[in-house]
Amino acid sequence: MKITTKINLITTAWIICVLLAVNAVVFFSFMKITVNMEDSELFQKADYLINEINKEDSQSVIKEKLTPYLTNQSFIRIVQPDAKIINQVTNDQQLASKIKPKFTSEKGTERRTIRLNHQEEQIAIVRVPIQAHGQVVGTLEFGEKLVGLETGKDLLLSILTFCTILGAVLSLLGGRWLSNLIMRPISNMINTMEDIEKSGIPKKIVIQHETKDELQKLAVTFNRMIGRLEENLEKQRQFISDASHELKTPLTVIKSYADLLLRRGLQNEEVAHDAIESIHLEATRIQKMTERFLDLADTESGNRLEAKSINVVALCELIFKQLKSAYKREISLHYQEPDISVVADEVKLKQAIIILIDNAIKYSKDKIDVYLKEKEQWTIISVKDYGIGIPECEIENVFERFYRVDKARSRETGGTGLGLSIAKNIMKQHQGEIIVRSTEGVGTEVELFLPKGRWKGNVFE
Missing domain, CATH: 3.30.450.20 (PAS domain)
Structure with a gap:
């Protein structure tokens, strides 16, 4: 019925x-x-x-x-x-x-x-x-x-009987009108869902009248949900497009050198060595890119945080010790208190800090300064380099996937353009913020803002 x-x-x-x-x-x-x-x-x-x-x-x-x-x-x-x-x-x-x-x-x-x-x-x-x-x-x-x-x-019984019959008829007509009025937006929603099911294309409900009731709220919520779906689908399409574009170049290089080896064999050792070295470099690049894809997917999926109290000073010193030996670069840590603690997921916080320092190493040749400080309800981790900087018009784009300010330099250093997107998602999981300040030719400063407080599961209290 x-x-x-x-x-x-x-x-x-x-x-x-x-x-x-x-x-x-x-x-x-x-x-x-x-x-x-x-x-x-x-x-x-x-x-x-x-x-x-x-x-x-x-x-x-x-x-x-x-x-x-x-x-x-x-x-x-x-x-x-x-x-x-x-x-x-x-x-x-x-x-x-x-x-x-x-x-x-x-x-x-x-x-x-x-x-x-x-x-x-x-x-x-x-x-x-x-x-x-x-x-x-x-x-x-x-x-x-x-x-x-x-x-x-x-006479009274006749009048009451007539009124009852008239009331029943008017109730039927009124009930029909009322049910149609109530069901109209729901019917529109059903029709829209059926169209989405058939075509696979998200559509929004057309709201003809501003009724300001629960039905309009239902339609507005549905449209907002569809908007989110469209946004996510667009991001997914963009991600697939960008990922395909990024993977196309190393795969083309690998295929070209593999064809060269098939044509000329291994008789020319110099050519064969160059081909194998290029294939290895591009394969390594694809591996790193795939790892970044997985990191990005993990931070966007909202997986449960393993939150615990972390001494940020000790964590940064450990990170610097590892990076200094690998990159042979000067990294200075500045802090006022030796015990600056936050409640966060240690693995993900470490990943975000490494991303910022890694970018600073890639885009600068001078020393790198890291500042740890506390301000009101925030614990701030600031990474500052003195490299090429970012043009002011480009700053708002740096968190987009696969975006590079200097594409040639990024390709030389093996960058994928996913680092800051991953760092931003990690801060979002911690209900924090990431802010980029930069001057072209002077340097860049990136700040991680972590809220002070207590985490219970994925909920910040």
Whole structure:
């Protein structure tokens, strides 16, 4: 069953239940009020009659006093304690004969349903005791046919029935309109999803009206999700394109030298040695590039951090010891406190620092300075070189994948253009920042900002 049909049926059923409940309250309230009014009127008449009747009055005089109080289809009678009628006036003998006399010493009302002329009739009866010298000597019994009540009841039932049917019809129409209104953006979303499934191309929902409700929020959230997907797909396509471009050159070189070896064999040792050396260099470059691809994928996947307290001073000294022996370059470490600690993933933080120092080594020939400092809620690791620098217009592009400021120098030094992208992702995982400041021909300074605090799993507190 469609959700629109469910909404329509549920709303209609609810409206009908509400109408029936209201109708029941209206009907029984009407009957109660009308009957009470009839009883009050009869009691009032009975009280008047009792005041007018004297025990010295003859039967004929009493009848004359009772007759004016008769209404259409009614009876008035006086009943003795032995339940015998001593006086009675009526304009409906059949009605009077159907109601048996009853003696009572207390005021009371009675509602009877009798069958007259092949149909049921409602009869109202009131009984008022007649007292003399402090004793009850008889009962005045007043009964009449409730013609107006039956007519009013039938009319009210007809009106309530008509209103209930009209309410049900209007509820069906309103429920249909409401369900269509609610389901329109959902239907658009379903159609959009089906189009995406068929074509494989992400699409956004067209929001025609600003309703500012949950449905619009759902559509906006869906569009935002599609936007993220499109952005990620574009990054994926760009990554594949860039990776293919980067791998194409070393593979072409490897293939060319392999073809040379196949054509000339190994007779010319000098040519063969150059070819093998070039193949080895390009294979090594592909290996490094592949490792960087894996590092980038790992930092972008948001894998769980192995966070723990790290002494940054000790970590940097260990890194410098390894790099100095490998690159034979002067790297100076500057810090004010010997114990500067952060809570971070040691492996990934070390990787980010090595990336910055490696870039500084590649793009400068002078010494490299590394500064460790604490500022408010941040621990800052700053790597400064005095090399070629970066043009101001290029700084905002340095975090893009495979981007190189000096492509010729990068290729000579084996750079892939992925280092700063990886470092930025590592800082993002640590809820930190990376900032690049550079002046062309003067040098570059890159700062890692790590938040102070406590990590619980992947959550920073």
